Amino acid sequence: MEDTRLVHALQNRQNGAMEQFQTAYTPLLRYIIAPILPDERDREECLSDVLLRVWDSIGTFDPGRAALTTWLTHLTRNAALNRRRGNERRREGGTLDEAMPDTADGPEQSLLKAEAAQALWAAVERLGRRDRELFLRKYYYYQPTAQIAAELGLTLRAVEGKLYRVRKHLQSELGGVFHG
Amino acid sequence: MDEFDRLLYEGSVQLPPELSELKPPCPWKKPIGQICWGLALITITLNFLGLDTILSAVGTALLWLGLAPLRRENSGFRFAYACATLYALLRLAVVLFQATPLDHWLAGLIGQEWNTTTGPVPLYYALRTVLIQLVLVFAVGGLWQGLKGVFYQAGQKPRTAAAGGLVILEALLIPMALIGLEGWLLVGPLLIVWIALLVNLRKISKSLDQAGYAMKPAPVAVSSGMALGVWLGLHLLMIAALPLLFSRLPAGVQTPVYGTTASDSALRTQLLELGFPEDILSQLDDRELARFEGAYGAKKEGYRNSEDRSPDGTPDIITVEVPVRDEKYGFRTIYLAYLYWNPNEASGGYMEGIQVAQDYQGVTAWSTQPDGMLKWQDSAGNAYTMPLDFWFDTDNAGTPCYYTNFSLPEDVSGPTEGFLFWEAVPTFPETVSFYNFSVTAAHKRGAWQYPYTLPSELLASGFHAPSWQWRMYQWTSEGRLAPEGQ
Numbered sequence: 213m214e215d216t217r218l219v220h221a222l223q224n225r226q227n228g229a230m231e232q233f234q235t236a237y238t239p240l241l242r243y244i245i246a247p248i249l250p251d252e253r254d255r256e257e258c259l260s261d262v263l264l265r266v267w268d269s270i271g272t273f274d275p276g277r278a279a280l281t282t283w284l285t286h287l288t289r290n291a292a293l294n295r296r297r298g299n300e301r302r303r304e305g306g307t308l309d310e311a312m313p314d315t316a317d318g319p320e321q322s323l324l325k326a327e328a329a330q331a332l333w334a335a336v337e338r339l340g341r342r343d344r345e346l347f348l349r350k351y352y353y354y355q356p357t358a359q360i361a362a363e364l365g366l367t368l369r370a371v372e373g374k375l376y377r378v379r380k381h382l383q384s385e386l387g388g389v390f391h392g
Numbered sequence: 393m394d395e396f397d398r399l400l401y402e403g404s405v406q407l408p409p410e411l412s413e414l415k416p417p418c419p420w421k422k423p424i425g426q427i428c429w430g431l432a433l434i435t436i437t438l439n440f441l442g443l444d445t446i447l448s449a450v451g452t453a454l455l456w457l458g459l460a461p462l463r464r465e466n467s468g469f470r471f472a473y474a475c476a477t478l479y480a481l482l483r484l485a486v487v488l489f490q491a492t493p494l495d496h497w498l499a500g501l502i503g504q505e506w507n508t509t510t511g512p513v514p515l516y517y518a519l520r521t522v523l524i525q526l527v528l529v530f531a532v533g534g535l536w537q538g539l540k541g542v543f544y545q546a547g548q549k550p551r552t553a554a555a556g557g558l559v560i561l562e563a564l565l566i567p568m569a570l571i572g573l574e575g576w577l578l579v580g581p582l583l584i585v586w587i588a589l590l591v592n593l594r595k596i597s598k599s600l601d602q603a604g605y606a607m608k609p610a611p612v613a614v615s616s617g618m619a620l621g622v623w624l625g626l627h628l629l630m631i632a633a634l635p636l637l638f639s640r641l642p643a644g645v646q647t648p649v650y651g652t653t654a655s656d657s658a659l660r661t662q663l664l665e666l667g668f669p670e671d672i673l674s675q676l677d678d679r680e681l682a683r684f685e686g687a688y689g690a691k692k693e694g695y696r697n698s699e700d701r702s703p704d705g706t707p708d709i710i711t712v713e714v715p716v717r718d719e720k721y722g723f724r725t726i727y728l729a730y731l732y733w734n735p736n737e738a739s740g741g742y743m744e745g746i747q748v749a750q751d752y753q754g755v756t757a758w759s760t761q762p763d764g765m766l767k768w769q770d771s772a773g774n775a776y777t778m779p780l781d782f783w784f785d786t787d788n789a790g791t792p793c794y795y796t797n798f799s800l801p802e803d804v805s806g807p808t809e810g811f812l813f814w815e816a817v818p819t820f821p822e823t824v825s826f827y828n829f830s831v832t833a834a835h836k837r838g839a840w841q842y843p844y845t846l847p848s849e850l851l852a853s854g855f856h857a858p859s860w861q862w863r864m865y866q867w868t869s870e871g872r873l874a875p876e877g878q
Contacts, residue, residue, distance in 0.1 A: 362609035
């Protein structure tokens, strides 16, 4: 079934639409989740979470703005990252204590982070096509270097070398924004 | 992970909304793209500027590189990868064989010919074509099964008709090559179907990205670019360097000549009186002179000007016809073709070939196999001779010819001279017979050539215009064989 018809079927809650969606797109969702969440149980829970979100929010999907795969990738990546951050917070802080001070960013810090992200994106956009792909695979999709190397037909050393150069380039471009 | 790495990860989490337009990575796009380009470059044959070799070398590498990361996916891809590896090795072997005399040796070893609609070809070439194409068919077959496996694994209906179609089309090329089918009427529609199938195969990668994101690519030992570079470098090395090792033909038996070449005899005097060219006669020894026993005439043809030698390495050719009395046939004609290689020809010394052809149309005579000899002096002033071995074969147009291939000696002072003798015997000795023949010399101008070609092959293909590798010179004679007194 084509993407448009599948989306239409999902939006109209047609019988079997979700099953068809799962058959067609579960491999993609797993592909996005896998590098972000190392634990298999976490991955399965995240996948269920994403499928539920798709079912709930498919009505907000506008085929005119983005391709279905793009929308799904974004949705899945965010869900996986949230779960990853939740796991990290649990490991670092143990149980939540109401007496502890709130560590969330204040308005000023949020603004600074947003500006830094803008500058980073502008620098990433200036990268060459291949370097941009490498950057996004590594830092946006969290793919391990070995996976990037195998999928792009490059050696591990070549990918590491290219990523090193990309980092150096970004470091020089973002020197005033990012202080690494 | 250092601090900057952490900042990049953090920054990427908050990347602005424009990033939502980013497409997800497509792990199948690159390998399938390489496979499609590989198949396209392998199948397309452009016979100019060496593109037939370059394109197929690049195509073979791309096919192999495309299948390499897929080989862990399933048994179909594994089989395709193994076939692509074998295919690459076979193609490399072909380049190696074509850069050296191995191709000719193998063709001679197998010996027989295969008849196609465009003419006979050595059976070895036909077998080689079938073997290589068959391996490619198996590789595409493995690819087809591999793609099907991916769809089945994802619980989806396979959309691999294009790959199946390509298997059939590549298999069809085998009988087409064996029959020798050519022409746009046949090839044109097939080409259109083939392009459509390749484009569809390229589109499969999109479906695969939905079905097979769980791909397990195999790690690569060398980057694609490096592998392609090494592969092409290996080809370049073979093509550029190997022919230089075989730029000359093995020397024949070189015999030193001691003392004078000829004695004063009545026959020599008689031939001079009949008009035999004196400078050529003086080079003949007694055994060669004896061929003209019973001479009753002499006719010289050809062109020779000591101030205007052939500048491009081809020899001057002079023919002398001497009718002699014969007890059995009444008379016969002895032919001598005298060839003269300029001693100052800088590009000499690589390969030479001579073709002696008789035009049988309307001719009432038959001729013997030529018997030849090269004569020269080395830098120390010692005289040498070397026999020229002729063999009989038809040229590409079916005309019976005699051929010889050789290299001029390297240590030469003065000219190198060739003496070819043969006889023409009339079918009806009592009447005038017609006898037409041509002597063609081929001269290779440089040490390098690819593919390895013998002068006789070039001579058999017809009279060619001068090229940067070869020069040819032809002397044609139309004559009559007449008994004494006619």
